[in-house]
Amino acid sequence: MNVIQTKPGTQDTGNPLQQLGKFGQSPWLDFIQRSFIENGGLAKLVREDGLKGVTSNPAIFEKAMGHGTDYDAQFKQIVESGNTDVSEIYETMAIDDIKAAADVLKPVWDETKGVDGYVSLEVSPYLGMHTEPTIVEARRLWKAVGKPNLMVKIPGTEPGVPAIRTAISEGINVNVTLLFSLDAYKAVLEAYIAGLEDRKAKGESVSGIASVASFFVSRIDGLIDKKIDERVKAGDSESETLKGLRGKVAIANAKLAYQHYLDVSASPRWKALEAAGAAPQRLLWASTGVKDKAYSDTLYCDELIGADTVNTMPPATMDAFRDHGVAADTLGANMDQARKVLAEADRLGLDLPGVTAKLVKDGVDAFADSFDALLGAVAAKKAAMAGDLVATSKFSIPAELDGKVNEALEAWRKDGTVRKLWDRDASVWTGKDEASWLRWLDIVDDRIAHLSELTAFQDEVKAKGFTDILLLGMGGSSLGPEVLAETFGQRAGFPKLHVLDSTDPQQVASFERAVDLAKTLVIVSSKSGGTLEPNILKAYFFDKVKKVAGDKAGAQFVAVTDPGSHMEQVAQKDGFWKIFHGEKQIGGRYSVLSNFGMVPAAAMGLDLKQFLDNAERMAKACSAATPPKENPGVLLGAFLGATGNAGRDKVTIVASPGIHDLGAWLEQLLAESTGKDGKGLVPIDGETPASPEHYGNDRVFAYLRLSDSPDAAQDAAMKALEAAGQPVVLISLANTMQVAQEFFRWEFATAVAGSILGINPFDQPDVEASKIETKKLTDAYNQSGSLPGETPFATDGDFAFFADETNAKALGQGDLDAILKAHLSRAKAGDYVALLAYVERDASTIGWIQEARLAIRDALHVATAAEFGPRFLHSTGQAYKGGPASGVFLQITADDAADVAVPDARYTFGVVKAAQARGDFDVLAERGRRALRVHIKGDLKSGLERLGAAIRKAVAA
Structure with a gap:
């Protein structure tokens, strides 16, 4: 057993914090904040109190990042530097703090030869019940921080135990969290030892690897004391004995854990590792702040002092212990009394195993809740700093419906459904083939990665001098491009885009008359390549172009189709100029940000980088890390789904004149995605707004307002509907380029609404x-x-x-x-x-x-x-x-x-x-x-x- 002392000259001061070193205990601080590091507060604790480590958690970061101003300058810099999601923002700032704190504590690490001087950073609390993702995250954080005095916090849950073993075997320092029971601690200590043995078996050094096992204290008394108080109030016959156990069970539980540590430390198995240079996994007392005012505010410090231990204290507890704490070797004392306390607790049915099992589950949930609060605060601040870079949404919902929407949002938060959606988990919907249709989630990143191919095509189209583009398609292949044509019009120096999606012979003839076939680029757009309309339209216009261009007709044709489709074969046979592939795992109505939308966008001369950057901003805003109440896609989807389930199933779309055609695209997305199994949302597009008395109680209203050119009549009508108690969502676009954001927002929202409605939103x-x-x-x-x-x-x-x-x-x-x-x-x-x-x-x-x-x-x-x-x-x-x-x-x-x-x-x-x-x-x-x-x-x-x-x-x- 290694007894760690403070540096010479400090152990005899009158400061109880420094006196802990005489008994082999290291004081750590359960707090981190940028200003505290930058103003020298942390260094002062190291210098004057003998502080030897720092732990962090989401609740600590949430207060600092979400509600303070310490991080605003870096926050603004990150937001302005490019598209990031909230987890990237949080992690960038948190890692900077961890690195800075690690630098302050590096002299302690050097002085103690790697026993102390650590700063802890937690893996995502969402991973508490998942082994492999925890291992991946631990490796990533270890590499990202890149400091030898980092400890990665991994929960001591059943799935966390093998992750701990793997991390230790790979030389990653680990702070094991959420330990409440002796059995859980035994499993964790075994994982630490086994990890070292795994490493040794590979011929790798076991020295220089540090770990602590964070044993939570006060939370146990919190639940046990509550049980005692309830029984005493009820007049339990053992009331006096029960009252005598208040505030004692947690300390007794911790003392027995320490005895197990001492037993293992004396074992031949451990001695063999110790001889090879291994350091012990010290017990760390966590949750040492006192919740019950009847107890001394230093209770969980005074009673748990012993060799090879750490006590991580919140600032108030550290201040209290400095002021009036008593440093003495208490941990190994009164063991008979500790065993008696636990025996009595068992006899009286206080169910310590049940309490600790509940605390583990509650702890995992509480950490996830704290992380939700942290990321939600970061998301809210990001949105505020982004200003009009991201289209905003504002909901006006009557009370009876607002509760249902909030219920849906809270269910999504508690169940982690946003993360499941991004993980392509079909159980979000019906558990069938939904996972095969989710490539649209990352198609924006994909198209950005292939932007050079699209811009090269754009340059070629311009160079060829086409006057017109005629797109032939139906549904998802035509409605998105039509939005682009109607919204952006003809771009200087580029051909005009026409979209034909009809078999009406008069319409076909009208489009033929509207273009100069000798100077027209024809885009044949068909996902499957087997849809009747695009095929006969292609046949017709290829014949017409052939009459003016002869054997070179194919040079005026481009196909957008899925790989291996019938249309691809036709295009190859007829010598099409280019063939662009779609994605088989994207349904047509979700395809506008894939090549089905981006190829015509390129041909018409749209600024593709600006357009896709806008789409990416919304994709990042809807990321897996953004909690539901700050997630624009989930917010809208919950509004649509929950109100739809409540009978408000007519989604009335009102759009500013400059973006009016968005409604036609939304019609397909909503109707084809949700209208099945006798359920669904019926989109109502193009219905000129009227006064409230014209409407029943079966509607919700979606007002897509172009802020730089609003329509006064629409504004007045929507305000009147809000005042009348109709549910209205106002989506404000700063400019037409944010149409790209709405494409992604509504795709995401439709997927969410489909889940809430209980249908598969990807079949038709x-x-x-x-x-x-x-x-x-x-x-x-x-x-x-x-x-x-x-x-x-x-x-x-x-x-x-x-x-x-x-x-x-x-x-x-x-x-x-x-x-x-x-x-x-x-x-x-x-x-x-x-x-x-x-x-x-x-x-x-x-x-x-x-x-x-x-x-x-x-x-x-x-x-x-x-x-x-x-x-x-x-x-x-x-x-x-x-x-x-x-x-x-x-x-x-x-x-x-x-x-x-x-x-x-x-x-x-x-x-x-x-x-x-x-x-x-x-x-x-x-x-x-x-x-x-x-x-x-x-x-x-x-x-x-x-x-x-x-x-x-x-x-x-």
Whole structure:
């Protein structure tokens, strides 16, 4: 046994702290703070009190970093130097403090030949019940600090024990924390010895390795005394004996641990290691601050003084011991009394084993809670310092819903669900294949790493002098690029981006007329490469470009598709200029920050570095280390999920004019991700805000406000809704580049909401159902030259009405006005009405459908959706068929004024569109939806005018 003395000349002073050295005990300080180091306070303790070490923990750092000003200068420097997450900020500053403290204590380490002079830094408290991650973290921190007088704190939990052994075998100094029971201490001491033996067996030196076993004291008395007090109050027959045990069990427990240390130190096994230069693992008394004012404030110092021990004291306890503590050899004294105390505690059923087991669990939880508080404080300060570099969110939630949102946030915090999500743990959702669809989590870093490839492509596009870019895609392949085109417009010196996502023949022809095919870059965007629409659009435009460019047509084509897809084969065969690969582990609606969004962004001349840096800022803000209440993605997801579960399942999206198209992208993300299994969030985009009386109690409102060009009418409408008690989230974007941040925020939030709703947010079963029905119809056309016949259940001039038997029976045989009135009257409070128009989407039809939907909204006070087919099939179509059965659907089809042939196919674009409409309608009917199809024959404009008038009449009071 090695008895450590203080340096000569200090042990006879009147300072009780220095006198501890006479008895082989080292005083350490359980406190660290930058100003305390920088102003010489720590050095003064070393010099005047014989201080020999420092321990730290999250609670200590939380007070200093989150609420003081000591760290503000470095904090600001870190935030401004680049994109960092909160754990990186905390660790950078904490390690700097640990290094500085280690330098102050290095002379002590030198003087004591490595027995004392240590500073402790804790592995992440989240790892308390995980072995391998703890080992990895211990190695990383040991290397990052790079000081020989560092001790890495590892909890003495059951999973922590093998990590301790491994760390010691690798020469890492370890401070073992969270020890309460004798059995746990025995396991830890065994791990230390076994680790040294492992090292020795490898032929490596066992000298110069230090460890302490932190045995917690006062917390035991805290729980035992509470049990005693409860029994005494209840009139227990052994009340006097029980009262005699107050404040004694923890000290007795510690004394027995020390006896075990002495026994092991005398064993031949230890002597062999000692002879090889090994130092003992000293017992460290932790949690020595007195909680009960009935006891002396130096109780857990006075009674636990002995050789080869450490007492780490909080500042108040150290001050008290300096003032009136008594240094004496007490640890080995009165052992019979200590054993009697424990025997009595056992006889009286105070359950010390149960208490210590609870304290370990509570300790792990408390350390994690403290770490949450620390990281939350760091995150809040980071957000404040970042200013408008990160788009902010502000929630206005009525009390009855606010509680539900907070419950969801607290559940995510307690369960560590944010970390599980980033760890790709499918149990966050349904435990199925979700882990296979999470590559979007780190796609921003991936694209930043490959930025040079994208910028090189951008330079080549500019050099080639293209005037236009025509992107052909559907759903996730088109909606993200459309946001970029609508938000940023044409960039100087670059071609204009057009996004075509329709099989309507008039729309196809309109886009063809809008570009100069001889100077157009065509991007064919299809993840699977097997989606019908991109394939026939590619066939059509490749044929057209070939007529002006001949055999060089392929030089004007670029493909974005997953590796090995059918589209990749087509692109190779046709000599495409470039092929960019997507990620198979990213679903289409989560793909905007992958090549499906970044390739068109590059081609149109967007500043890719600035754009991706913005996306990275939000990804860092949503990191695994950011606690839920400070995590923008989790906050939004909890708001959506918890209110959705409470019946507020219509997510009404209001966006500033400069970023208006974000709503179309959000529609797909929310509807396709959450609308399934009869649950889900129904996005309502483009509904012009109205006064509060127009809305029911089934909505939440998401207001995406562009701060540098707000809309006064929108501001006023949103404030009125807040005042009326509607749940509103205001998301403020400082500039259009922060659209990149919203892409990531909403992807993350949708994944969170899916978890809270209890669904898999990464599949789309009902989209596939519509595709199957469409394929049946196009196959039938290929075989017979016509689509299968259908008979309307009623007609009225140029209008024919179609429905399944159940719906037809409910709607009767009347004229246009009667049928529409019967249909729309089925919409009740909590329902929504969706207008699904399979016609060309242009300014005229957009104006018409908007007028019609607002008439319905204002008269019936229900949410309305205004969609164009087949575009919405790859978007909101999933929620309409698989989500809650609260939709009333009016599908609108029409004769095509002119059709467009599909090269090398029997069917035309008009036939494909008709097949898609019928397939869509068949699935709606099969799912029992309230659905009516109105087909307009003849002139579309006049037909829509009459239909609009009939809708307004049908909903009029």
